[in-house]
Amino acid sequence: MVTTRLSKLGSQLDSNYGLQMKFMDEETSWNMFFKIVFGKESCPLNLEKIGKKIVKSCRGLPLSIVVIGGLLEKMEPTKEYWKSIRRSISSLANLENDKHCLKILKLSYNHLPVHLKPCFMYTGTYEEDHVIRVSRLIKLWVAEGFLKPISCKSLETIAKEYLTELVDRNLILVHESGSTGNIKYCKIHDLLRDLCLREAQKERFYDVVEQHSPQGTCSQRRVVIMRSTPEEKVVDALKSRPYARTCISDCTRYERLPNPKLFELVNLRFLDVKSDMYLHLPSSINLLWSLQTLIVHYPVEEVIHAPVEIWNMPQLRHVHLWSGEIHLPDPRVITLSSWRIYKPSKE
Structure with missing residues (x-):
């Protein structure tokens, strides 16, 4: 089944079985x-x-x-x-x-409350019609510092309350709920996503490579690389945004960790990438000395080898692997940083 707002496209697909709403x-x-x-x-x-x-x-x-x-x-x-x-x-x-x-x-x-605007705009970083995993979205909100701390409540609990309020306002759609009633996956209507992208560009909230204006990209703090971005534009995007603190990518064809341009982003605090070839994190990973959260997606369940230099990353708090296991080398005399490793369940 195909849905579209373009009547010409509908007639080209199959005029005999089309339904004009x-x-x-x-x-x-x-x-x-x-x-x-x-x-x-x-x-x-x-x-x-x-x-x-x-x-x-x-x-x-x-x-x-x-x-x-x-x-x-x-x-x-x-x-x-x-x-x-x-x-x-x-x-x-x-x-x-x-x-x-x-x-x-x-x-x-x-008319949205101020604390909900950045959370809502952030949903525009996902591809059109994408099913959004709520647990990942919450981690992004937490890492970006969008949540206002409340005593006796964890940031994750606050994030869930923010999400519920956006759902109640019909700005976010519930796609699937878990067995306990919590929202497991959500979506956003394409017109609302367009609104997010427009507002993000207007407020310079994040920069979508190839879509937003290149003016002022050098000082951009958040960079979004969509799946449709041409390969040659990715390296240029990283090179022209040296002060980026967050890099969100949905590219599997070429976005690989050993890309040397990636390690010039010394202010990077959140990195979410996919890698389809390399089972060893490069030793130069410690050049990202500001990195707090690292999410790596691998297509196969293999053992991922981390270099000993990973223990020299003082800000690193969370490592998320979506496939396989991670092998950590002996820290030896290197001081162990206070960070945690997560391998999320495939629920």
Whole structure:
């Protein structure tokens, strides 16, 4: 099954078995909005009229209705506030449907609490339609320092609460839940992902190689290398961003640890790479003296050999291997740093 917003593409695939989805009518739109905002409760009479105007302004676009509903469900149900949302949507009247929808989504982003904005924007680093492993996403949030510490709560617990709030606002979709009810995998709608990328570029939050403007890349702190990035651009990307602290890559064809340019990123604090050839971490790994978290993906379950120099990395706290086991050399007289090794379960 293929879904697309491009009608021409749909007709080219198979016009005999294509289904043209229609926009939602006013009654169906209102019922969806009503359930999201009020659940089983009744709508206050003073909000019903303005609420129906807001729904009408969504033009029968389900995503717009869902996101605006999630926004209003979290806000104080006052007529004045709802009128301000209505005015904001009305100003978008002459835009095409996709642009209209994106602007509505932007309203929801603008009203996000400050502590949730970076967490939401970070989901744009994943490829379109990618199923996101929540445990990995939480590790990224923790490593980046996005979480506001709360007494008697671990950072992981706080991260899960942030994720739940984004889900409640209909900005993140639950893809799969675990046996205990925790969110195991999540996804993000492609239009919301586009919003993340736009805001990230605007705020210089992270730099997506080949997609964002090259202006100011030298001082960029976060670098994202998508799977579609041409091979020759990867080395250039690492070379032109010497102050990067985070490098996120989903490249399996050429992103290998022994790339010498990688070890020039002395400020790197978080590194997530895939390697399809090398079973020995290079001795030059200790050049990344600021590194705190290292995640390495190998396609086969083999023993990964670490060099003795790994004990000389004073900031290294977490090593994650997604396949195989790691063999650590005898530290000998080298002082052992306080870091932990994880081999996550394949749940």
